[in-house]
Amino acid sequence: MTQRTPGAGALRILSLYEGFFSGGARQLHTTVVAGLHTGGRQQHSALSIHREVRREATLQRMEDDQRYRTLRAAGVRVASLGRTTDSDDDPRSFTPAEMEVAARHARSAHVVMSLKEQPLRLVNHAGFPERPVVACLHRSDPENSGSALDDLLVAADTGRLAAVVCCAESTRDAYLRAGVPASLLRVIPNGINLARFRPVSGARRLALRGAAGLPVDADVVVYAARYDTMKNPGLFVAAARQYLERDRRGHVVMCGAGMSPANPDLVAELELAFGDRPDLLERVHPLGVRTDMELVYAMADVVALTSLFGEAAPLCLIEGAMCGAVPVTTPVGDSARIVHGIGFVTGFDPAEIAETWIEAAARRDELTPALTAARPRFSHVRMLAGYGAVLERAHRGAGKRLLHV
Template sequence: MKPLRVLTLIDGFRMGGAETLLAPLAVAMRETDVEMDFVGLDDASVNAEKTMTILSEAGVHPRSLGITRLLDPTGIPRLAREIRSGGYDLVHTHLEMSATFAVPAAKLAGRPVVCTFHHVTERWPGREYWREHLATEAATRGDRVLFVSEASRVSWAQVHRRGRVADNWDVLHNGIDVSNFRPGEPDPAVRRELGGGPGPLVVLPAAFRDFKGIPVAIQAWPQVLQKHPDAILSLVGGGPDEAEFRRQVDTAGLTDSVIFTGVRSDMPQVYRAADVVLLPSIYGENLPTVLIEASASGKAIAASRIGGIPDIIVDGSTGLLFEPKDPAALATTVIRLLDDPQLRTSLGEPAIERAHTEFSATTWAHRLQDLYLELIEKKR
């Protein structure tokens, strides 16, 4: 079978989840009959060094087209020429600006086009709303629009289509390389570095930003300590709100039981060291990678029922969910897991299976190949 040639187009190679997810996708696609070229719509000056390093390590060497403005009258014809000259069978866009340009360009070139949106949206102010709205209208005129969680699809319909989901809008979960995340014996040294001792260790891996709900966990922790006085909450990460979170911990008198352990590069070992992995997000979550990683590691997970989290965590089967912004609900859920080692174990196997069958990069790549073949055959 002749390989399919796919132009994978993204706004630019900035530092973000959508950009870095192209690396595991590229690696997984080598197991399929799809050849992908990765191209940034914007100028190369916007590309983040870290993103380019991640892509390079995955064997991806992208190029940039230098189309910098939505009102650039040369953008669509230039992109149409790129599609034709590259001999591409299909165009797949990621993010908004690339969708806006690629749909009319792909139609000029006579190729099918798939557009993926990567976040849960809301009614943004001013230009950002209209930028998204234009992308929505363009993408819906393409062949397929993909959202990486049901929450994302619903949010875009509510904001941009008065709640109506278009017929060509589907959910297709992103995947990650899960091969490094598996159950195993905890490394005692890593557990100590995370603040763990003889008592239970709850790990909260997240950027220190408001939507991750870390203050909710801090508020809940005294209730956890009433039942498990030697429990440790290990905050793994960093970010702009760290000083405020430290102040909250100090004010609550929790400096001995809520530990700031910084950003870690050994996350497979971090998950193995944890008794429970906690994510108390309060808004904005689409498909948090840490929950896929923790699931593949076979860890008991407590997470808020918000955004795309229920796409990953099947409540009572692969983890436990609680209502967001509710410290009492968070504490009750964590205590239930800490009280019951058998429950923690029983959640692990289904979580591992779901991570591999639903959220691996290999699954993602093969599902995309099937979609590409379907759309190319339909176009013929």
């Protein structure tokens, strides 16, 4: 696709990030911003509250982050207030110098877009310029977002919010129950770049496995999630123990922040589950954060999700499935809707999950036609059009309000 440079008259959008760190919501939002910016009709920029964040036993710096690099490669300007989570800064307040930087960036934009609710505490500050705000939400449990939900409701009550984009039906339903006006809520399903996330040839698949130290005939389950209670890594490890006992060809690959030997909590979890079977633990591969997930998925038979709560439309299920792995998920958010016809939904029992992984791997070839047929449903092109239209309406709506003042 040919990239176009936004012209001087393009609609200017400022995205607010809490920080740049590993996670599906940031990946999704980055796809939206980069895609709309290179489309030529809108000019996007980004402002991050933090320049580095410590999460899941990992210090993640903005400049090292894949999403930051993707935005910069697309020509999107990215700045930061310079905060770090290791400092003693009060997360609920901002210094005059920080507000001056934030206000300068906001004044240069027509519309402000907030990735999740957390940055809205900056938007609600008295020193933040009046701009229509579009909040982008990616969870189905607003009650677990702490004060961020209050910030969202304040922004709605004060008229700051022009729209709220929900990535899933479960997100819309949850925030409607939490008190967000129905008139603000819009559902735009998640999409991915199908040119990047796609199956590879048989020879390439074998080569990827060889490079990763996996047997060519292994049954490979990939788990892509950060080490977080919401993701329920303990359940995954328990299911992996049973899976590896039952499938002698089975291997498990774990990716994401905190999914590495550098995380003592993960190490303790694995030792507890596999202490009596070190031979099984040899078939567990914790790889940590990866920037080439399309290749990890391409060598997998199954992409697994064991989350307990909070999920809306998990990208790992979509990305893995579009690379040819059969998705197997617990019933959270819109996961069941995503895998309908192409994968499996389980309960929260490790034995059931392990058996379903075995069935999914055995039926991978059978399900390949369905996975191929589902590809248009998950294209990011339709998603970009939806976000672009919401941003345009927010700008037009602000203009109409000014005319009636």
